[in-house]
Amino acid sequence: xxxxxxxxxxxxxxxxxxxxxxxxxxxxxxxxxxxxxxxxxxxxxxxxxxxxxxxxxxxxxxxxxxxxxxxxxxxxxxxxxxxxxxxxxxxxxxxxxxxxxxxxxxxxxxxxxxxxxxxxxxxxxxxxxxxxxxxxxxxxxxxxxxxxxxxxxxxxxxxxxxxxxxxxxxxxxxxxxxxxxxxxxxxxxxxxxxxxxxxxxxxxxxxxxxxxxxxxxxxxxxxxxxxxxxxxxxxxxxxxxxxxxxxxxxxxxxxxxxxxxxxxxxxxxxxxxxxxxxxxxxxxxxxxxxxxxxxxxxxxxxxxxxxxxxxxxxxxxxxxxxxxxxxxxxxxxxxxxxxxxxxxxxxxxxxxxxxxxxxxxxxxxxxxxxxxxxxxxxxxxxxxxxxxxxx
Amino acid sequence: xxxxxxxxxxxxxxxxxxxxxxxxxxxxxxxxxxxxxxxxxxxxxxxxxxxxxxxxxxxxxxxxxxxxxxxxxxxxxxxxxxxxxxxxxxxxxxxxxxxxxxxxxxxxxxxxxxxxxxxxxxxxxxxxxxxxxxxxxxxxxxxxxxxxxxxxxxxxxxxxxxxxxxxxxxxxxxxxxxxxxxxxxxxxxxxxxxxxxxxxxxxxxxxxxxxxxxxxxxxxxxxxxxxxxxxxxxxxxxxxxxxxxxxxxxxxxxxxxxxxxxxxxxxxxxxxxxxxxxxxxxxxxxxxxxxxxxxxxxxxxxxxxxxxxxxxxxxxxxxxxxxxxxxxxxxxxxxxxxxxxxxxxxxxxxxxxxxxxxxxxxxxxxxxxxxxxxxxxxxxxxxxxxxxxxx
Numbered sequence: 071x072x073x074x075x076x077x078x079x080x081x082x083x084x085x086x087x088x089x090x091x092x093x094x095x096x097x098x099x100x101x102x103x104x105x106x107x108x109x110x111x112x113x114x115x116x117x118x119x120x121x122x123x124x125x126x127x128x129x130x131x132x133x134x135x136x137x138x139x140x141x142x143x144x145x146x147x148x149x150x151x152x153x154x155x156x157x158x159x160x161x162x163x164x165x166x167x168x169x170x171x172x173x174x175x176x177x178x179x180x181x182x183x184x185x186x187x188x189x190x191x192x193x194x195x196x197x198x199x200x201x202x203x204x205x206x207x208x209x210x211x212x213x214x215x216x217x218x219x220x221x222x223x224x225x226x227x228x229x230x231x232x233x234x235x236x237x238x239x240x241x242x243x244x245x246x247x248x249x250x251x252x253x254x255x256x257x258x259x260x261x262x263x264x265x266x267x268x269x270x271x272x273x274x275x276x277x278x279x280x281x282x283x284x285x286x287x288x289x290x291x292x293x294x295x296x297x298x299x300x301x302x303x304x305x306x307x308x309x310x311x312x313x314x315x316x317x318x319x320x321x322x323x324x325x326x327x328x329x330x331x332x333x334x335x336x337x338x339x340x341x342x343x344x345x346x347x348x349x350x351x352x353x354x355x356x357x358x359x360x361x362x363x364x365x366x367x368x369x370x371x372x373x374x375x376x377x378x379x380x381x382x383x384x385x386x387x388x389x390x391x392x393x394x395x396x397x398x399x400x401x402x403x404x405x406x407x408x409x410x411x412x413x414x415x416x417x418x419x420x421x422x423x424x425x426x427x428x429x430x431x432x433x434x435x436x437x438x439x440x441x442x443x444x445x446x447x448x449x450x451x452x453x454x455x456x457x458x459x460x461x
Numbered sequence: 462x463x464x465x466x467x468x469x470x471x472x473x474x475x476x477x478x479x480x481x482x483x484x485x486x487x488x489x490x491x492x493x494x495x496x497x498x499x500x501x502x503x504x505x506x507x508x509x510x511x512x513x514x515x516x517x518x519x520x521x522x523x524x525x526x527x528x529x530x531x532x533x534x535x536x537x538x539x540x541x542x543x544x545x546x547x548x549x550x551x552x553x554x555x556x557x558x559x560x561x562x563x564x565x566x567x568x569x570x571x572x573x574x575x576x577x578x579x580x581x582x583x584x585x586x587x588x589x590x591x592x593x594x595x596x597x598x599x600x601x602x603x604x605x606x607x608x609x610x611x612x613x614x615x616x617x618x619x620x621x622x623x624x625x626x627x628x629x630x631x632x633x634x635x636x637x638x639x640x641x642x643x644x645x646x647x648x649x650x651x652x653x654x655x656x657x658x659x660x661x662x663x664x665x666x667x668x669x670x671x672x673x674x675x676x677x678x679x680x681x682x683x684x685x686x687x688x689x690x691x692x693x694x695x696x697x698x699x700x701x702x703x704x705x706x707x708x709x710x711x712x713x714x715x716x717x718x719x720x721x722x723x724x725x726x727x728x729x730x731x732x733x734x735x736x737x738x739x740x741x742x743x744x745x746x747x748x749x750x751x752x753x754x755x756x757x758x759x760x761x762x763x764x765x766x767x768x769x770x771x772x773x774x775x776x777x778x779x780x781x782x783x784x785x786x787x788x789x790x791x792x793x794x795x796x797x798x799x800x801x802x803x804x805x806x807x808x809x810x811x812x813x814x815x816x817x818x819x820x821x822x823x824x825x826x827x828x829x830x831x832x833x834x835x836x837x838x839x840x841x842x843x844x845x846x847x848x849x850x851x852x
Contacts, residue, residue: 111783115790140758140783148761148779156775367531370539384547388539392502392531399506399793 086334134169150210207251216244230264274309307334357441379411477725516805525560541601598642607635621655665700698725748832770802
């Protein structure tokens with residue numbers, strides 16, 4: 071039997087924010103929580119010990135990447151993801167669907183599932199709601215996701231509805247298929263519905279009332295303006311059962327975390343904090359700074375005064391500036407640790423604020439102080455990363 | 462005044478091997494010792510804490526690279542290399558000469574010094590025996606080296622002699638210039654003489670009797686067959702004073718370490734262990750293996766059974782194989798830690814053998830068991846690295 075439980079520790083009286091505790095076979099997670107992403111069974115450049123020290127309580131790994139390399143059967147043979155990666159805390163695996171749908175011309179979709187060609191070697195593969203359950207059982211994460219369909223942004227209402235309805239049918243097939251695998255794994259349902267308020271509500275009700283112990287909200291943060299994502303959450307959250315944890319898939323930035331918690335979200339995962347770190351973007355309470363900038367050349371203080379991360383406690387901003395300019399590997403680690411710690415401290419601060427009953431004040435103060443990356447910078451980044459996608 | 466001392470703890474009765482203890486302002490070094498190289502003020506991908514845990518007692522940094530980026534004045538302003546890098550143990554800086562002479566057409570040599578153009582931006586710089594002392598004082602290492610001339614391999618006896626004689630004049634100028642800088646720094650002399658036995662002897666006598674507290678042997682491991690390097694050491698060592706530590710510059714591989722200790726060498730530095738690690742070459746007692754090889758795909762054991770390094774204690778060879786194939790940064794760290802630990806355990810084993818009086822048996826056993834990289838593999842590597850040189 072699964073040892074998965076979710077308890078609500080506190081709720082904000084003026085928003086939908088809540089603080090909770092999730093139990094999994096590999097440990098406890100206190101929400102709200104940010105989950106660093108280890109796409110290929112490694113959070114890029116960071117060790118498991120460093121993740122623990124940065125406050126990570128659960129990490130995510132990508133089924134799509136791992137089924138292709140090194141293969142889920144091999145990972146099963148080697149004892150599953152925990153043993154393979156030496157990370158002994160909770161792990162969540164996605165379904166691979168999102169990556170397959172990003173492949174565009176390389177995939178073919180049917181009611182049965184998605185046929186696609188590997189971006190690595192062109193080999194042919196098929197994901198079905200059933201095969202995804204087998205693959206995720208082999209990977210052995212604590213929380214797993216079913217195959218779903220993430221509609222493109224923008225898309226027609228007809229496409230949005232068709233993708234949602236198939237996602238619902240696949241959710242039921244996933245629930246049935248999971249029965250034959252590992253009972254200690256917990257299957258979350260995925261809410262879709264693109265950017266159609268009625269579909270979002272319908273999907274939240276449908277998925278929310280299937281026997282999933284937790285819920286992921288998919289299909290957001292796919293290129294739409296932030297305000298549109300937040301609007302969608304306002305339709306979704308009221309329809310969701312209160313007693314299941316809510317995971318906002320693929321989100322996000324510090325400001326996304328702060329706002330979405332107030333819209334009822336408990337769990338977040340995103341490559342953004344580690345990816346922007348590798349490009350020089352480091353988070354501070356005042357906003358994102360670029361460590362490559364000449365102003366850090368001789369800065370003997372840390373990246374962020376008062377930060378308790380390994381990087382800020384031991385290295386000057388000038389040293390990080392030098393390492394990145396010199397192309398030294400150590401930079402990627404130090405920058406990633408800082409941003410991961412920033413996100414996890416932010417999650418812990420949000421939790422403390424909710425418990426103390428002042429989430430809204432915390433949110434407003436944070437947003438007043440924090441300058442997010444401009445839409446233009448975000449658009450440029452998206453373009454660059456899109457070009458590098460799945461390489 | 463310098464707190465530098467060197468004590469001989471044991472000598473091998475059947476070879477020139479000895480075990481010693483060096484005191485420096487930043488700590489004690491037990492010899493024989495391998496010094497990991499942090500070219501640009503970072504041992505690529507490895508943190509100071511990891512270096513300590515792997516047994517590192519002293520690391521090396523490159524004056525040439527650091528004077529160009531971020532600049533020695535800036536490092537001085539930030540408190541010197543120890544504070545800059547967060548490595549609190551002893552540091553040795555080379556003189557920059559070796560890199561300048563590798564630049565070929567980019568440099569111009571005179572009695573005064575070497576004028577060269579930066580490989581980074583083409584800017585003009587000059588190194589003189591005097592300016593090198595200033596730059597190394599700014600960097601602030603515990604052990605520093607004077608400007609020398611490393612003759613090319615092969616070269617004519619005339620070129621060898623001219624390079625050696627200028628090295629000797631520059632050594633004297635370096636000694637004088639150093640007087641005005643930091644007394645806590647220790648200046649080693651550099652023996653040259655290319656591959657001419659008489660010149661090697663002459664240089665060893667000349668440099669050995671100047672008031673240098675330690676000696677580096679330069680101009681070896683520059684492309685010659687290994688047997689030729691060992692032959693040269695047989696001419697050098699008998700001419701050197703017994704009571705000064707001997708550093709074999711830019712050497713080397715596990716087998717180089719084992720053999721050269723018997724030829725009287727105490728200290729070794731080389732990028733080879735970390736560089737080959739990044740390309741997949743990992744050391745074991747049986748020889749170097751390539752972790753990319755298909756035989757490690759499903760290997761649940763560590764890279765080397767019984768190895769006490771962080772990598773081998775926590776990760777399977779299959780995981781390392783996956784990380785390298787997937788291009789994951791974490792691999793570079795894990796591979797480098799293993800090879801550094803291998804070199805440092807080997808140095809510690811050599812020391813124990815010398816103290817126990819069985820160095821020669823240890824050496825013979827090691828060499829019988831250890832298959833070095835073939836001359837062909839070494840030649841191919843050299844070519845590839847030469848092409849990437851100073852990039």
